Amino acid sequence: MVIKYFSWIKEHIGKSEERIELPVNVSTIEELMLYLENLNDKYKLAFKKKDLIKIAINKSYSSIDDKINNNDEIAFFPPVTGG
Amino acid sequence: MNKKFPKVYIKIQYEDFDVSKETQKLHHNLTGAIVNFVGLVRGHNENDSEQVSSMTLEHYPGMTEAEIDKIVQKSIKKWDLTGITVIHRVGKLFVSDQIVFVGVSSMHRQNAFDACNFIMDWLKTKAPFWKVEENNNHRSWVSSRQSDQEATKKWES
Numbered sequence: 001m002v003i004k005y006f007s008w009i010k011e012h013i014g015k016s017e018e019r020i021e022l023p024v025n026v027s028t029i030e031e032l033m034l035y036l037e038n039l040n041d042k043y044k045l046a047f048k049k050k051d052l053i054k055i056a057i058n059k060s061y062s063s064i065d066d067k068i069n070n071n072d073e074i075a076f077f078p079p080v081t082g083g
Numbered sequence: 084m085n086k087k088f089p090k091v092y093i094k095i096q097y098e099d100f101d102v103s104k105e106t107q108k109l110h111h112n113l114t115g116a117i118v119n120f121v122g123l124v125r126g127h128n129e130n131d132s133e134q135v136s137s138m139t140l141e142h143y144p145g146m147t148e149a150e151i152d153k154i155v156q157k158s159i160k161k162w163d164l165t166g167i168t169v170i171h172r173v174g175k176l177f178v179s180d181q182i183v184f185v186g187v188s189s190m191h192r193q194n195a196f197d198a199c200n201f202i203m204d205w206l207k208t209k210a211p212f213w214k215v216e217e218n219n220n221h222r223s224w225v226s227s228r229q230s231d232q233e234a235t236k237k238w239e240s
Contacts (some may be wrong), residue, residue: 056143083207
């Protein structure tokens with residue numbers, strides 16, 4: 001799966017994109033975030049303010065309990081500030 | 084309304100845009116009114132406490148265009164329109180630079196006013212763009228504003 005990060009989430013994690021194999025025990029966005037947070041403190045810091053994290057699955061807004069699979073493109077980003 | 088209308092144009096770009104040329108492109112033979120919105124880079128941040136010399140905008144290619152298109156399609160369901168153009172810049176921009184153009188044309192003015200306002204309100208809260216403000220060596224990501232969230236409520240009825 002491809003995971004993309006934007007704005008200050010990208011800066012906390014230190015990369016804009018990565019590819020991972022979805023671990024067998026991970027089937028929702030929430031489980032994916034927990035998995036990543038357990039990798040290192042950069043993810044913990046990036047995901048600290050859960051209410052400020054927006055999620056997209058395959059470029060559509062999604063929520064934390066949505067199901068994911070290994071072919072998905074997931075994105076984590078803060079509230080948008082365009083215009 | 085003729086089925087070939089409205090003409091829709093959505094573009095994310097680094098380059099500047101020419102408001103009069105974009106306005107001209109919204110003229111169609113059924114058009115009687117055009118409303119444009121142009122957003123600019125302010126020289127101060129949200130609290131007016133700090134000067135801003137530049138900002139950098141990033142977006143999520145693919146999703147940003149798709150989200151803007153969803154908003155535009157909703158506006159087409161609500162109002163009879165002849166043309167809709169949304170151009171949003173990304174990259175490094177300086178004070179007074181143009182950031183966004185939303186132009187709407189219609190047969191009668193109220194539809195163009197309302198649809199332009201609607202598209203801009205939803206763009207602010209849904210289209211994936213992020214701004215970082217810069218001044219000398221200081222940079223800070225802009226926070227989303229509650230007032231922008233509240234602005235969309237008037238369209239919920």
